[in-house]
Amino acid sequence: MKEWICAGDLVELKEKGHKVVEGILVIHHEGEVVALDNRCPHMGFPLHMGSLCDGILTCHWHHARFDVKSGGTLDPWADDATTYPVEVRDGEVWVLPVPRREGGVEEWKRRLRKGLEQNLSLVIAKAVVGLVHKGVPAEEIARIGVEFGTTHRRGGWRSGLTILTAMMNVLPKLDETGRILALYQGLVHVAREAAGAGTRFLQRPLPVEGNSMERLAGWYRRCLEVRDTAGAERVLLTAIRDGATERQLADMMMTAVTDHFYMNGGHALDFHNKAFEMLAHVGEGLRNRVLTSLLPQMADAVRSEELHSWQSPVDLVTPLETVFAEGLTGPPPGKEEPVDEEALLELILSDRPLEMIDAMAAALKKGLSPVSLARLVALAAAERIARFHVQNDFSDWITALHTFTHAHAVHESLRRSPTPELTRAVFHGAVSVYLDRFLNVPAARLPQVEEDVRGRPGDLRELLDIMEKQQQVKEAAEWVAGYLSRGGEKGALFQTLGHALLREDAEFHTFQMFEAALVEHDRWAEVDSPLSRRAQDTLIIALTRYLAAHAPTAREMAQTAHIALRLHRGEKLFEDSEASA
Structure with missing residues (x-):
């Protein structure tokens, strides 16, 4: 239990106006004695260096204003100041260093x-x-x-x-x-x-229960076909109210998303996948708000089968539609045949798209699971980033990134709900990998990641130092390759790459890259195959190259977070001085 501390003689306090005792500002004002934390709750500037007038204490740094009695601020961005109990005993001022209001x-x-x-x-x-x-x-x-x-x-x-x-x-x-x-x-x-984006008001479900999920799913699909997002929202809310399972909702929504090819450059499916992932974190109680929030984007979503690049000089639409019409199901149990995944991966990365489409469909018919096929396509998309040449236009990093994050979203969605309709998106992603092939012409040379027990892995701070300079793509990748070849611990590497991301003012796609690469790495780590080691290394190199290409930045956001951490720990961001309040 904390003891009261003496802040000195009352008469002396009246003469000076204030005194700082053990980080607490004790003030005599308008015949009363009050005590506040001397650190401004905004950014820690010493409040005794501020001004006091008419009961308002003003910090001189950002001009935050506080009611000197209650500590309450007139500027909500500053937070309320912490106040402490005060007593006057026999002409002496005593302060109890226990906040009147402890933030719970x-x-x-x-x-x-x-x-x-x-x-x-x-x-x-x-x-x-x-x-x-x-x-x-x-x-x-x-x-x-x-x-x-x-x-x-x-x-x-x-x-x-x-x-x-x-x-x-x-x-x-x-x-x-x-x-x-x-x-x-x-x-x-x-x-x-x-900020300033308006409030989204939900509609109500249809008034009567009793429609089957099959019928609701059909209605939902037709509504989105004609871009009727209002109708789709009401159907979706009805399905949720009527007790649709997570699997049923995912099947209904993902089928509608994959009725058209690679919508919105892959973002439509990626956002849908992320919404279901978030529900797994926060609970199904937010289904109404989370799932309906996906619908506004569908009103004007770009459908890639309508794009020139998907139709000419090679018609990629008709072969896909043919394969989809024939069905994307596997063989009867016990009739599976082996599939050479490495050969299929190389074909996905080739410039032979029609052969690729046929080979992928054949692999499914032999018994390769849609999840395994999706994992291969995601790896191919990561390989595009790992071999992205820095002579390309800088914005094309994002072109390759879109394909990878879409392929990752398809992979994760199929793990949740492996339907033939969703399997179509694996082919959409593979075609996008093909369309990105010129981003690897010329192809960047992959750093060699070989077994080498000689030497120590290296200090991970060296990797952060490399990323202190712009465009250290090759250097960062080679450092990581060496770290891995000498047996460096991956958990520590991932943590360091996380700090490399989070210290920056990173833009949207860099966050996507970090998460997708780490999750895909872990999926391959679950696989016992000769391809697994290559896949894991490729994903780490792709991530490292992307982070290095997009650093450093001004780091304003990380600076703000570190200020908050230091304030929470009670550190002094500024040294006290003898300036008067």
Whole structure:
């Protein structure tokens, strides 16, 4: 239990006006004695260097204003100041260094919601730090962001919620600071995207129950075929109310997404997959808001079968439609035949698309599972990034990235629900890999990752130092290849790559790349095959090259988060001085 501390003689305090004792600012003003934390709750500037007039204490750094009695701020971006009990005993001033109001979990949650509403990065950072240090599960923190993001953006699900979901998926790969940065970055992107974007109001389900899921799924599919997102929303809400399972909802929605080819450059399917992944984190209670938030994008989604590049000089649409019409099912049990996955991978990476389409369909008929085929296509897409030549236009990194994240989303979605309709998207992704082939002409040389027990793996700080300079793509990849060849521990490497991402003001696609590469790596690590080692190395090299290509940045967001961490730990961001209040 903390003891009262003496702040000196009352008469002396009246003469000087204030005194700082053990980090507490004791003030005599208008005949009363009050005590506040001397650190401005905004960014820690010493409040005794501020100005006091008419009961308002103003910090001189960003001009945050505080009611000197209660500590309450007139500027919500600054947070309320902490106040302490004061007593005057026999002419002496005593202060109890125990805050009058201790910020609990609900208070931190309230501040997080306020930070999201006002799009205030520092307030969001402080709230995330406070909640994590209170032991609040990441799922509870993310749920606040999901509720906000699916309500306060009329345009529905986009990059902000996708980033937040991706960061939730990789939290186990990160240390505590990394987890704080990941949650903070995701929530900030949700807030930024929702700022001024309007409120989304939900419709009601159809008034009468009793329609089968088959009928509702058919209605939903036809509504989206003609871009009737309002009708689709009402059907979807009806299916949820009537007790549709997660699998039924996924099948209904993914079938409609894959009725057309590679919609919105792969984002449509990727966003759908992320929405279902987020529901796995925050619970089915948010199904209405989360799943309906996917519909606004479908109103004007680009359908790739209508694009010139998919029709000429090679007609890629007709062969796909032919294969789909013939069916994408496997052989009867016991009739499976072996498939050479390495040869199929090389064909997916070739410039022979018609042969590729036929070979993929044949592999399914021999018994290769849709999930395994999707994993191969995702690996081929990662290989495009691993061999992306820096002589290409810089923006084409994102072209290759779109194919990879779409292929990853297809892979993860098929693990959830392996339907013939969704399997069509594996072929869509493979065609996109083919269309990206010129991004590997010339192809960047892959660094060799071979067994080499000589020497130590190297200090991972060296990798971070390499990424302090722009366009160290080759150098970073070679360093990582050497680290792996000398037996470097992958968990520590992934954690370091996480810090390489989260210290930057990264844009949307870089977050996608980080999450997709790590998840695909782990999927291959579950496979016992000669291809598995090559696949894991390719994914790590692809990720490293992409991160190195997009660093460094101004790092404003990480700076804000570190300020919040230091304030939470009670550190002094500024040294005290003798300036008067």
